[in-house]
Amino acid sequence: MxxxxxxxxxxxxxxxxxxxxxxxxxxxxxxxxxxxxxxxxxxxxxxxxxxxxxxxxxxxxxxxxxxxxxxxxxxxxxxxLMGGYWGKVEPGGPNSLFARAGALDLSVAKASAKAGIAGLTFLSGIPGSIGGAVRTNAGCYGRELKDVANQIEGITRSGERVRFEAEIAQYGDPKIDFSYRHTNFPGDIIVTGLLLTGSGEGDPGELEQEIADHQARRAETQPIKDKTGGSTFANPDPPGTPNQRSSWKLIDQAGCRGLRVGGAQVSEKHCNFLINTGEATAADIEALGELVRARVLAETGVDLRWEIRRIGRIQTPQT
Ligand SMILES: Cc1cc2nc3c(=O)[nH]c(=O)nc-3n(C[C@H](O)[C@H](O)[C@H](O)COP(=O)(O)OP(=O)(O)OC[C@H]3O[C@@H](n4cnc5c(N)ncnc54)[C@H](O)[C@@H]3O)c2cc1C
Missing domain, CATH: 3.30.43.10 (Uridine Diphospho-n-acetylenolpyruvylglucosamine Reductase, domain 2)
Structure with a gap:
């Protein structure tokens, strides 16, 4: 380099x-x-x-x-992509909003309620940016990004602007597939903005109530005040599968609730969440995740797939 x-x-x-x-x-x-x-x-x-x-x-x-x-x-x-310009959410046509990639999912949900657009409030349950939602086809409460993303704009590694209309790619030929917490969206394109279309008109007061309900439910079931990364592992079966298995149940079954490595711990509240209790290193958290995977595999035969992205260099010990 x-x-x-x-x-x-x-x-x-x-x-x-x-x-x-x-x-x-x-x-x-x-x-x-x-x-x-x-x-x-x-x-x-x-x-x-x-x-x-x-x-x-x-x-x-x-x-x-x-x-x-x-x-x-x-x-x-x-x-x-953070800051004023990147956080903008603007009207985007009938039942639609155009959000720049740095807008928080919660801001998009709130903007949809204000504009009386139904079908976008689920985004309030996802504490990321709307650009980040593309990479894992983020979703909750039965809806996913793919259900609402009408257009995705981005810039390639070489600086070319590209736009994807619904599922049809105009960059090369391949179709953009979104599935449960997965997409083949090209990894070398930075998403800069999305046109999001809801399911129809809604009453702003009712939509605001939906957001409040989603947030109350989250606070009750997830360690949202802790230093965490959300669901660590994708559920082994996509939503809608009969007898769907949940990662948290498998982790619990393998006896990992509360398990610790260094400063990292499996949440007592929701055992598909790992927590930095204060002094954890990234290596502690990753090692804990791998220990959980190994124990779940040994106990249940299920090989869990990381949903959390792990990026960067492993620190080599000082000599
Ligand atoms: C308490 C908690 C609860 C959560 N609940 C849910 C949930 O219910 N459902 C759910 O799906 N997720 C959930 N998550 C996970 C997370 O919020 C989502 O995956 C979110 O979409 C990630 O967005 P981000 O901006 O934080 O992305 P980051 O974590 O910063 O990045 C994630 C990935 O997206 C890529 N990326 C980020 N921005 C862009 C961009 N502009 N262009 C291209 N690639 C980009 C990164 O390269 C990386 O690969 C939860 C997380 C927490 C902490």
Whole structure:
């Protein structure tokens, strides 16, 4: 890789070297980004990507609610779309909103209630950014991103703007498939905005109540005040499967509720959630997840799939 510092293009947004990433993740763990870029807007982002040498790795992050950044930090440039410009949610046509990628899912849900658009309040249950929701086809309460994403706009690693209409890709040919907590959306495209379409008109007061209900339900069943990353493992069977198995039940069955590695613990409240109890490292959390997987496999024969993204370098011990 060429020397990073001397190869970084000029930008209008912020470009920070050796920037700690732990404060930008829900787990509050992880090492620094070699460089963190916070673009001012789409032109700034596209110009930067066009000028950045191809062999410098680029990583995208939202608000880090589904991510473990490893303790050795992230090589190359990490890009976050945060701040005023990236958080905008605007009217997008009949029963639709256009949200820039950095908008929180909760802000989109609230905007939909205000605009009287039904079918988008489920987003209030997901504490990420709407751009981040694409990567795992985020969803809850029986709805997923794919049910509401009408268009997805993005920028490729080489700085080209692309737009996907519903499920048809205009970038290359492949169809974008979304399935349970999974998509084949190209990993080298940063999502910059989404056109989201609800199911019809709704009463704003009732929609606000739906959001309040979703949030109350979350607070009751999930450790949302802890340093966590949401559901650690995807359920083995997609929603709708007869006799669907839940990851949390398998983890409980394997005796892992409350299990600890270093400062990381399996939540007592919801055992598909891992928690940083205060002093955990990313290595503690990842090792705990692997221990849970191994015990579940031994006890139940089910090989759980990580839903949480694990990115960056493993820290090598100091000699
Ligand atoms: C308490 C709690 C509850 C949760 N409940 C749910 C739930 O009910 N349902 C659910 O689906 N998830 C849930 N999650 C997980 C998480 O909130 C979602 O996966 C969310 O969509 C992640 O968004 P993010 O902005 O935090 O993404 P990050 O964690 O920052 O990134 C996740 C992935 O998305 C990619 N990414 C982020 N932004 C972009 C972008 N602009 N363009 C391209 N790729 C991008 C990253 O590269 C990474 O691969 C929960 C998490 C927590 C902490």
């Amino acid at each position: 060429p020397d990073l510092r001397s190869n970084l293009p000029n930008v209008r947004g912020k470009l920070l070297l050796d920037q700690p990433l732990a404060p930008y993740t829900w787990f509050r763990v992880g090492g620094p980004a070699d460089a963190l870029f916070l673009p001012a807007d789409e032109d700034d982002l596209a110009d930067f990507l066009k000028a950045l040498p191809e062999d410098i790795p680029v990583t995208f992050m939202g608000v880090g609610s589904n991510t473990i950044v490893r303790d050795g930090g992230i090589e190359g440039v990490t890009i976050r």
